Amino acid sequence: MKKALLLLGCVILLFSSCQKAKKQTPLMTYIEEPHSFAKPNEAVITHLDLDIKVDFDTEIISGTASYLINNNDASEIILDSKFLEIEKVQADGTDTNFKLGAFDSQLGNPLKIAIKPETKRITVFYKTTDKTEALQWLKPQQTADKAQPFLFTQGQAILTRTWIPIQDSPQIRVTYNAKVAVPAQLMAVMSAENPKTKTADGVYNFKMTQPISPYLIAIAVGDIAYKPISNRTGVYAEKSMLDKAHFEFSDMENMVASAEKLYGKYAWEQFDVIVLPPSFPFGGMENPRLTFATPTVIAGDKSLTSLIAHELAHSWSGNLVTNATWDDFWLNEGFTVYFEMRIMEALYGKDRANMLARIGRQDLEEELEGLKDSPNDTKLKLDLNGRNPDDGMNSIAYDKGYLFLRTLEETVGREKFDVFLKNYFESHAFSTTNTEKFIKYLNENLLEKNGITFNTEEWIYQPGIPENQAIIVSDKFExxxxxxxxxxxxxxxxxxxxxxxxxxxxxxxxxxxxxxxxxxxxxxxxxxxxxxxxxxxxxxxxxxxxxxxxxxxxxxxxxxxxxxxxxxxxxxxxxxxxxxxxxxxxxxxxxxxxxxxxxxxxxxxxxxxxxxxxxxxx
Known part of the structure; x- marks a missing residue:
């Protein structure tokens, strides 16, 4: 009996030790990266419940950000915060200690929150401030209709932390729900399931059931309306812009169908575009389910809609398969430019695609000239430690990345390359990767498999453009x-x-x-x-x-x-x-x-x- 009890005790002890060991092993291993204070291998967020009020009079967003967390027996979890007023923090519904670490001009502050090994949820009560960088509050005269104010966010690369305290690293993926209260005469939309009409009380509820990186959490609030193009595509815009935008982007459903034929099913159910006021800083931003777009693409003849093809392509390269760090930004953008060109070729012919590619090649030459005194910045794999990741968001990532992939395609043949890319997106769906992992996957699944030698390392780790580059020809340009x-x-x-x-x-x-x-x-x-x-x-x-x-x-x-x-x-x-x-x-x-x-x-x-x-x- 004593032996049986002893044996049982050993089994229980062994089981509890295994359980403890299992608990201390994170679900995945995260890469240390220089643009976030978070330590996700110790404790990581997995789901966000956002409950906020948007106040145009004070130009402040206030409310709570509540997170489900995976905790590897940690005593604290660290979020990124910049220019936010943190009022209090709770762990599993009880007030807990928190501390804002030293301020960094680029990264902001680490928000260190005391937790226990069994903590499952943390809640941060906070407000934005007049220094918040992601938000742009617009007066009525700065909008198209000039009747109501407008608000939009821009989170990429590391600005989401300026309107939500969060682990602001691209390798971290979260699902989210949001409750947003806005003035009753306005509509709120997010990178999530969206309303098609205004509510009576100005309260909107959102769901994003697929895990996304924090830089893709976005919101826009304004006097906007929706007009469908198909059952899964449509446009939001101010009233004076709605019909123009609807005409300009009327090929969106055809773009989605063409993209699916190339590289697999669209994974986000809805692909809508919102046309923002002209102060929006980019051509477009690929926020899942709701691309943000500049009105400068409204030309009246659909001639600048390659931008929409580009943002659509991000639904695979960037949103579905995401660069793990901003040093790997070319994995987002080089692939997206390549995919954009393939969509444009499928819809409008090779001449149109090659003209766009030639313009990109010219942009690349201009960028190379501008960076001649800093040749390391012309590498695809960057080292942005101590720098703003925006420094790497230029033609090198976009157009050198594209040229690398086009040269690969011409080397191995389009048919094999398409199979490779489709499998790449499918096998890495809803995950992040970095340059080294991509090279390994490329070697194993394309180059070695087909007995092909290619100077991948030179393209990625050396400055400038290798000699074996694809030559883009356009008879029309000549x-x-x-x-x-x-x-x-x-x-x-x-x-x-x-x-x-x-x-x-x-x-x-x-x-x-x-x-x-x-x-x-x-x-x-x-x-x-x-x-x-x-x-x-x-x-x-x-x-x-x-x-x-x-x-x-x-x-x-x-x-x-x-x-x-x-x-x-x-x-x-x-x-x-x-x-x-x-x-x-x-x-x-x-x-x-x-x-x-x-x-x-x-x-x-x-x-x-x-x-x-x-x-x-x-």
Whole structure:
């Protein structure tokens, strides 16, 4: 009997030891990364319940962020917080100790919360402040309809921590529910299941059942309406923009269907787009189920909708399979540009896709020239330790990443490459990966499997562009270049040859003006084609850049440039123009405009232009 009891005791002890060992083993191993204070291998969030009020009078969001957590026998859990007022914290419904660590200008503060090994839920009571960087509060006059205020967020890369205390690392994935109270005359939408009409009381409830990275949690609040395109696609916009947006994006369902044929089923049920006010700092942001888009893509002819194809492609590369750290950002964007081009080719033909790819190749050359004094920044795999991850969000990740993948495709053959990519997305769905893991997967599942040798390490870990790069050819662009050359020689241009040009051809035409083109020639082109008053924002942007480069002041172009910079907040567009001012020793002229325009820009754009122009706020 004693032996039996002893044996039973040993079994119980062994079982409890195993249970304890099992508890101390995290569900997954997280990579240490420099842009988050979180220690997810000790305690990690898995689900968020958000309950907030949006107050336009005070420009404050307040409420609670409550998290389910996986706890590896830890005594504390660390969240990221920046410019937030933390009122109190609870662990399993009871007040617990918390501490904000030292402030870092890029990362904010670590929010250290005392927990017990058995703690399952933490709740943070908090408010945003007037320093919150993710939020942009807009007055009615800054919107399209100019009747009601507007609010939107931009979380990428590390700004979600400025409106929600959270473990703000891309490798952490959470599901979430949200209850959001807004003024009754406005509608709230999020990167989640969304309403199609306004509620009577201004209270909205949201669910995101698929796990997403924190930078993809997003909200917009405004006087908006919804118009469906298909049973799974549609657009939100202010009333004056709704029909325009619906026409512009009417191919969205075809885009989704084309994408699914390439790389598998769309995993997010709904693909909607919201057109935001013009201060939105990016062309688009791929928030799951609800892409945020700039109104600068509304051209009236669907000519700039490759941006929508790009954001749709992120539903696979970025949202479904996510870069584990911002050093691996090319895994999000290089794959997405490649996928975007394949969607555009499927819908609009190879000529259109190659024109877009050629423009991207030109952007890459410009980026390489700009980074010639910091060659390490031209590698695909970056080292952003101690730097803002926005420093890596440039043409290297997008266009060098694309060129690497296109070169791979041409090396192994499209059929094999498509099978590889489809399997890659399916096998890594709802997970994160890094560059080293991708290389291993590439070698095992494509290169070694097919006996192919490829200089992957050179492409990823060395600066510049390897010699074995795909050559992107566009017959239409070659014809455009010929017309530019003829014009420079003769001051004549055959307008009939330009009658059916796409905006991409016009952009290529303007971008290829030689440095010695004189102001008389600029005036002649402007008089012939009225480029200063172009309704296409992309054409206008490159024309304004050339006007500054060539010291051209005709047709009220200076006033048009100022209006453009004051009304448009898309970072790529405004930074291109401010950069032209700086390059041509006209920084003082740029600063005069910037001081007027700065308050209309999101913090993402402000930070870029402040640094570019050396602006210090008074």
């Amino acid at each position: 014809q455009v270049e010929s017309i530019v050359q003829d014009f420079v020689k003769t001051n004549n241009i055959d307008q009939e040859k330009t009658n059916n040009w796409t905006p991409q051809e016009w952009v290529h035409f303007v971008r290829n003006f030689p440095e010695d083109m004189n102001t008389e020639q600029m005036q002649l082109l402007d008089s012939t084609f009225n480029l200063t008053n172009s309704n296409n924002s992309y054409i206008a942007m490159v024309w304004y850049e050339q006007a500054i480069n060539h010291d051209y002041h005709g047709n009220n172009v200076d006033e048009k440039i100022e209006t453009f910079l004051t009304e448009v907040g898309r970072r790529w567009y405004v930074s291109t123009i401010y950069k032209a001012f700086k390059r041509n020793n006209k920084t003082d002229d740029a600063l005069v405009i910037y001081k007027k325009a700065r308050n209309n820009y999101h913090s993402v754009t402000v930070n870029t232009i402040d640094a570019m122009l050396g602006f210090v706020s008074e």
